[in-house]
Amino acid sequence: MEEKQIKASQFEALMDRFGAWIERYLAPPLVKMGNQRHFAAIRAALIRTIPLIIVGSIPLIFTNLPVQSWADVMAPYNEMLNILYTMTMNFMTLYLAVSLGSELARMYEEQDPTIIAIVTVACFIITVAPVDLATGTLSISGFSAKGMFTLFVIAIIVVEFMHFAYKHNVIIRLPKVVPSGIAQSFASLLPMTILLVFFWLLRVVIGFDLNAVLGLIVSPLISVSDTWYAAFICALLLQALWFVGIHGGSFTVWGVMYPFLMANIAENAASVAAGQPMPHIITEPFFYSWTMIGGVGMTLPLLFIWLKSKSAHLREVARLSIMPGVFCVNEPVLFGAPIVLNPLMFIPFIFLTSLLGTMYGYVLTAFGWISPAYIQIPWTTPPLLQPYLSTGGDWRNVIAQAILIVIMGIIWYPFAKLYEKRCLDEEVANTEAE
């Protein structure tokens, strides 16, 4: 028994050291990158457009209903629904231009978010969709996810040049008695002119298509983002950061990967709308369905195990955490149990749950046994409903997720019981001490 206890405490000490290593070497550079102001602004701007993307995805549900008789009822309305889909999803980068311009403007106090948003939109449209005066039309292909990376470059150039102009007085300063709204408009006139002329010269006069060039550069990255190893690394970093109590999603799924995930789901949606096979597996709903069921680390089954725990503390944790957990918010159990920095939870949390779930989802999708997602859904959508809605009603995804939840319950069980014993021993010791 003593030997077992020694081995257990040696194991915990080893897990403690791993946790300390993550906190000391892995987390800081990722946190620094995530807090970088442009990166943070892009993230915030993307998140602001999510409701629009969700609404834009809804028509796809109606135009691709899984039951033939329902599909026949909706058939006369498909074209009208596709217009709604096109005007939202296929214009997402145009709307993102407004959001990103204003977010970047907030980095610098002197900048008016509305003016920066306007300039960003104008420069973006000139670059990706210069009007054909002969026909009075412009191409909208750049307004979709295809133009996203071009927008990032343009928006950063716009805000940094405006900041440079303000700092070095390349502006028209009106007397202080002039109302601030008018003063701001005139102040931005000169740098705005320079920016618009610059992008006009680049695209229209010189004929340099920035969007096409960036598309060539980014395309391999988009391909890499859609691989099993990209998903694996993303899930591993997500778990490792959360284990030390840092919001891993900010730097992984909703950080570096996010523009690629948005581009991937937009292309999947476009493929479905065109009646073609979906090209991408890794999307944002992929992570909700296979990596974060009930929250990072797939803690929902753990809560069901602890609901009837002999430990008063764990019963309280489960009771408080179950409702948020159904909506994929699991900070209560992560910090309350705690799972964060808990050496007993290190192995299941980092290696056995979300990583396995990610590979499970990827393999099943790659083999064609379940569908990829093409409908953007809120990340708080409860399990079982998530895979159904994000795939336009594919019941196979629901069954696969249900099986995964059971598997996760089996994986969590021994660790849940081990920690329960630890908590019980502490509660008994505290009671005796009192």
Next chain:
Amino acid sequence: MDICCYASLRYRTCDFGCVDIVLLAPQVKGQLDDIKKYAAEKGYPGLPFMVIPMREYGLAKADAILQAMLKLLPEADQ
């Protein structure tokens, strides 16, 4: 007691002049230094900051968080 909640990424939109103390959720503690620096630049270098203790945050123990908060506030403000 009035409480204002902001997404940590939007700290530049906060008015630090009308708060007595800033609490940060434990999962975004990595932003503490940046936010402190920004508050100091805005003219509030002495503004108390606290990362909410992990367990109390997870279990929503408002009393314990309040007690920890009050210890950081100057006596006059308590």
